[in-house]
Amino acid sequence: LDRSSAASDVYKRQAQRWQRIEAAAQELQRWLSDQLARGLGALDAEALKTWQTMAARMVDAQAPGLALRLREAAALVLQGEDWPEQTLARLGLLQLVCDAVQRRSALPSALQAELRIVLGWPYDKAEVLQSAPHLHDRWTVLGVATQERDDKLIERRVWLHGEQSARRAWLLDHAFGGRGFESVWLVGTGVEASLAFFPGSSALRALLAEPAGRPGHPTWPTGTLAEEWQRVAQRVAASPWVQWHPLVVPEAVLLPAADGLLLVADRQTLKLTAGEADTWTLLAFAGGKPVQLMGEWDGQTLNPLSAWHASAVGPVWHRSQT
Numbered sequence: 001l002d003r004s005s006a007a008s009d010v011y012k013r014q015a016q017r018w019q020r021i022e023a024a025a026q027e028l029q030r031w032l033s034d035q036l037a038r039g040l041g042a043l044d045a046e047a048l049k050t051w052q053t054m055a056a057r058m059v060d061a062q063a064p065g066l067a068l069r070l071r072e073a074a075a076l077v078l079q080g081e082d083w084p085e086q087t088l089a090r091l092g093l094l095q096l097v098c099d100a101v102q103r104r105s106a107l108p109s110a111l112q113a114e115l116r117i118v119l120g121w122p123y124d125k126a127e128v129l130q131s132a133p134h135l136h137d138r139w140t141v142l143g144v145a146t147q148e149r150d151d152k153l154i155e156r157r158v159w160l161h162g163e164q165s166a167r168r169a170w171l172l173d174h175a176f177g178g179r180g181f182e183s184v185w186l187v188g189t190g191v192e193a194s195l196a197f198f199p200g201s202s203a204l205r206a207l208l209a210e211p212a213g214r215p216g217h218p219t220w221p222t223g224t225l226a227e228e229w230q231r232v233a234q235r236v237a238a239s240p241w242v243q244w245h246p247l248v249v250p251e252a253v254l255l256p257a258a259d260g261l262l263l264v265a266d267r268q269t270l271k272l273t274a275g276e277a278d279t280w281t282l283l284a285f286a287g288g289k290p291v292q293l294m295g296e297w298d299g300q301t302l303n304p305l306s307a308w309h310a311s312a313v314g315p316v317w318h319r320s321q322t
Contacts (some may be wrong), residue, residue, distance in 0.1 A: 143305025
């Protein structure tokens, strides 16, 4: 009886939260229409204060994921020559979230789970570890990225590649106030481990299901760039809200440019986003020769996290961490 009562309470709380989120999504939808009706050309510092106000309203409605994406869109305004295009793209994804919330019950279960994550409604880790099947493999650490969020919160993203499964995985951790992370993941090492994947259509984020083994030699991905883009396309088709795609670029040639660093591979050119120190150390590591490079692709630029030589032996370059 106690278990039944507890389950009923959980269901009621979830239903109430969905009601608040649905109302917030409707409000955000009307607000987005008003912004487009006024035109992006009318935006200035004073107008952007209303964006922050709307973001705060999304937090109050228990949809912090919408608030985060709205603030990220606001940060792009008046930044760079293509800011209108970039801002519209992000607002378009917000509109897509609002549409999905209104027709949530008609979505496949995996996409419903993905939508909940996009809204900033996390799943309980203990529940994921208990309910999700565990995938055991030897995982190569492709790259590690850190990013400072609000209030001195440091976010760490660890990207893995399964030797047998060929599956990509993303481990997400947070540390506050300069405190270090519990687990150490060394770029360019291979680790025996079992992972439990979060529900969702993008099938990227995972948890370490058991203590990992000792780091050993890596097993780098060996696919083509066309195969990598196919992975990205399949992921976007499954979930348009994925912010970062793990992209491995074989035989990449690095070229300095006036506004940063370019990558040329398979007759394609990609723009890299790296600080000055990382740019020069990466160029020095490549030494003018092609390298295998892994980074986070956001749909516009590639954030390089690691590079290694085609022989798959020897030193590995990796992004400096904050």
